[in-house]
Amino acid sequence: MLAPLLIQFESKTIAMLVFPDYSTLKPDATLAALEAVLADNRTQLDALLKQETPVWESLVEPLDAMSEAVSRSWGPVSHLFGVWSTPEWRAAYNSALPKLTEYGVELSQNESLFRAYESIAASPVFATFSTSRQKVIQDALRDFRLSGIALPADQKARFKTVSLRLSELQAKFEENVMDGAQAYGHLVTDAAELVGMTASALEAAREKAQAKKQEGWLLTLDFPSYDAVISRADNRALRERLYTAYATRASDQGPHDKTHDNTALMAEILGLRHEQAQLLGLSNFAELSLATKMAESPAAVETFLLELAERAKSRALTELDELRAMAAADGITDLQPWDMAYYSERLREQTLGLTDEALRPYFPYPQVLQGLFDLVHSLFGVRIEPLQGVATWHPDVSVYALKDAEGRSTGAFYLDPYSRPETKRGGAWMDECTSRRKLADGIQHPVAYLVCNFTPPAPGQPALLTHDEVLTLFHEFGHGLHHLLTQVDEGALAGIRGVEWDAVELPSQFMENWCYEPTTLKLFARHWQTGAPMPDAMIEQLRQDRQFQSGLATLRQVEFSLFDLRLHRDFDAAQGAQVLETLNKVRDEVAVLRPPSFNRMPWSFGHIFAGGYSAGYYSYKWAEVLSSDAFAAFEESGFKPETGTHFRDSILAAGGSRPAMESFIEFRQRKPEIDALLRHSGLSSTQTASTAENHVAI
Ligand SMILES: [Zn+2]
Numbered sequence: 001m002l003a004p005l006l007i008q009f010e011s012k013t014i015a016m017l018v019f020p021d022y023s024t025l026k027p028d029a030t031l032a033a034l035e036a037v038l039a040d041n042r043t044q045l046d047a048l049l050k051q052e053t054p055v056w057e058s059l060v061e062p063l064d065a066m067s068e069a070v071s072r073s074w075g076p077v078s079h080l081f082g083v084w085s086t087p088e089w090r091a092a093y094n095s096a097l098p099k100l101t102e103y104g105v106e107l108s109q110n111e112s113l114f115r116a117y118e119s120i121a122a123s124p125v126f127a128t129f130s131t132s133r134q135k136v137i138q139d140a141l142r143d144f145r146l147s148g149i150a151l152p153a154d155q156k157a158r159f160k161t162v163s164l165r166l167s168e169l170q171a172k173f174e175e176n177v178m179d180g181a182q183a184y185g186h187l188v189t190d191a192a193e194l195v196g197m198t199a200s201a202l203e204a205a206r207e208k209a210q211a212k213k214q215e216g217w218l219l220t221l222d223f224p225s226y227d228a229v230i231s232r233a234d235n236r237a238l239r240e241r242l243y244t245a246y247a248t249r250a251s252d253q254g255p256h257d258k259t260h261d262n263t264a265l266m267a268e269i270l271g272l273r274h275e276q277a278q279l280l281g282l283s284n285f286a287e288l289s290l291a292t293k294m295a296e297s298p299a300a301v302e303t304f305l306l307e308l309a310e311r312a313k314s315r316a317l318t319e320l321d322e323l324r325a326m327a328a329a330d331g332i333t334d335l336q337p338w339d340m341a342y343y344s345e346r347l348r349e350q351t352l353g354l355t356d357e358a359l360r361p362y363f364p365y366p367q368v369l370q371g372l373f374d375l376v377h378s379l380f381g382v383r384i385e386p387l388q389g390v391a392t393w394h395p396d397v398s399v400y401a402l403k404d405a406e407g408r409s410t411g412a413f414y415l416d417p418y419s420r421p422e423t424k425r426g427g428a429w430m431d432e433c434t435s436r437r438k439l440a441d442g443i444q445h446p447v448a449y450l451v452c453n454f455t456p457p458a459p460g461q462p463a464l465l466t467h468d469e470v471l472t473l474f475h476e477f478g479h480g481l482h483h484l485l486t487q488v489d490e491g492a493l494a495g496i497r498g499v500e501w502d503a504v505e506l507p508s509q510f511m512e513n514w515c516y517e518p519t520t521l522k523l524f525a526r527h528w529q530t531g532a533p534m535p536d537a538m539i540e541q542l543r544q545d546r547q548f549q550s551g552l553a554t555l556r557q558v559e560f561s562l563f564d565l566r567l568h569r570d571f572d573a574a575q576g577a578q579v580l581e582t583l584n585k586v587r588d589e590v591a592v593l594r595p596p597s598f599n600r601m602p603w604s605f606g607h608i609f610a611g612g613y614s615a616g617y618y619s620y621k622w623a624e625v626l627s628s629d630a631f632a633a634f635e636e637s638g639f640k641p642e643t644g645t646h647f648r649d650s651i652l653a654a655g656g657s658r659p660a661m662e663s664f665i666e667f668r669q670r671k672p673e674i675d676a677l678l679r680h681s682g683l684s685s686t687q688t689a690s691t692a693e694n695h696v697a698i
Pocket of ligand 1: 479505508
């Protein structure tokens with residue numbers, strides 16, 4: 001099913017790149033192969049665990065090969081589910097998923113396996129292992145312990161019960177948010193009420209009404225529909241109405257009936273998370289969350305967030321005054337939350353005058369892509385060339401190989417650029433196809449999937465990207481480089497594997513910086529018809545746009561992050577969940593505009609109640625500090641090529657083989673500091689910037 005493609009070069013070096021054979025892949029056969037792999041792995045595992053004294057070669061290496069076998073048969077199914085979601089592949093995915101989950105749970109709960117890892121860690125040879133091999137063992141042991149495996153029998157049983165209940169509650173939380181939002185609709189029958197909204201938003205609202213056999217325009221709470229009203233509609237009462245419905249989703253407030261109220265779920269989720277942390281001997285869930293992250297402690301995160309808030313506050317107040325002044329000109333003297341997006345949009349248009357339509361002609365996709373490849377070549381010394389002869393799942397998809405200075409192939413990636421609403425999930429992402437691994441007969445090189453959802457080209461012209469889409473391409477490419485430029489031999493830690501959650505966005509956000517750099521923009525931002533480079537004034541507008549309302553935006557992220565952190569850190573079983581109390585206290589400290597008392601933002605905060613960001617929402621800002629500070633090294637060196645080599649070697653190549661802080665310190669020769677982020681966001685003022693005492697390290 002997976003045909004290894006051996007590429008032979010003049011130097012006689014054989015590089016191994018492994019691609020799934022998408023020309024022959026069939027759902028039934030793939031499923032059968034996956035089941036065979038799982039059965040075979042179970043038999044192998046039993047045999048492995050019978051060993052008296054397991055060693056690296058007799059335990060970890062065979063386990064790595066077993067996990068590779070799973071990813072080779074499951075990888076394509078999971079990938080096609082996202083990019084070629086035909087009914088047949090969707091069915092294959094849905095039938096395979098529970099089997100995979102069950103297999104994963106079996107492994108993570110296997111006590112003999114845990115003991116086998118423990119015995120390797122306790123053996124005298126452990127000290128002679130390379131640091132990355134030691135980390136493979138230590139990470140595995142840590143994850144086993146955090147899943148409760150080392151607990152006494154009764155506590156272990158309780159831990160498991162709590163885990164199952166939590167996954168149920170978290171899924172239900174998300175369901176309530178979706179169903180609660182979907183149950184709401186506001187029908188408008190008089191077009192005069194909708195003045196200001198864009199033609200495409202009006203069309204979408206009309207189609208929604210028609211689908212329900214109603215006359216008029218149906219306004220709903222899915223984000224594009226909500227955003228179309230809140231940021232564009234001139235009608236203030238309409239904005240207030242939609243805001244009220246949106247801010248009270250899945251709660252007991254606002255216009256909703258109470259069937260989707262998340263109040264009880266939140267209390268139970270917080271209580272159970274706290275209980276799990278305590279079973280593991282930790283004080284609270286924030287400590288449990290940080291056990292696998294780069295940030296050292298909840299206190300360190302809190303200090304970082306409060307510092308950021310302090311630096312952002314004065315600018316946020318100025319930005320708020322600008323909005324107030326603009327609203328006052330319309331006769332609004334009490335600026336409310338439902339006015340913010342509306343006046344922001346107007347202010348942005350008035351001061352920057354930058355529209356997607358004006359920018360698009362400068363970003364033809366093939367030219368942007370070539371510019372990105374050239375940049376990567378000059379920064380990291382790898383050339384990127386089309387690779388022919390590899391089957392894909394769609395004609396739009398291209399395959400490229402990475403070549404080192406000697407012309408040897410060191411990796412490859414698929415690039416699937418355009419949206420296909422019928423069969424492809426929205427958004428953009430990087431996923432692993434195969435990972436780098438050192439094998440007895442050589443190196444298996446990494447292969448990545450890069451997936452975007454750009455608007456396909458109109459007839460007779462290339463696809464013209466918005467600046468946001470260019471950012472997306474660079475962002476995903478940064479994740480791709482992390483996966484592709486790894487030099488780690490252990491499959492378990494190669495590329496982004498084993499990288500802490502709050503550091504994993506470093507390379508991706510780092511790459512975004514180049515989309516604001518005049519010299520880089522000049523390379524690829526050229527008018528698709530005239531070839532003229534983007535005018536300097538437009539580049540300057542783009543750079544200003546990056547800083548537009550950055551004070552308010554920063555405070556908003558700090559508010560969410562601090563709320564999430566304290567909610568989990570300060571939970572007290574005797575008091576129960578203190579959701580609104582915690583939020584109000586955070587707002588007292590950092591917010592510049594208080595939402596109305598009916599606002600129930602936490603009730604739809606899926607990131608922390610349903611997703612993987614619980615006591616980890618700060619990761620967005622944390623990783624931005626790292627990526628800005630890393631980019632500042634390039635600015636400081638005058639973009640010398642050596643800085644690129646150094647970044648590649650200390651950060652990209654090291655992957656998850658050591659703590660992210662060590663990699664960062666090797667690159668920067670010091671701990672990360674927030675100054676560069678403040679400067680890039682326009683938040684450093686002349687009074688506070690650049691004095692040694694003001695360097696806040698994280
Ligand atoms: Zn990302």
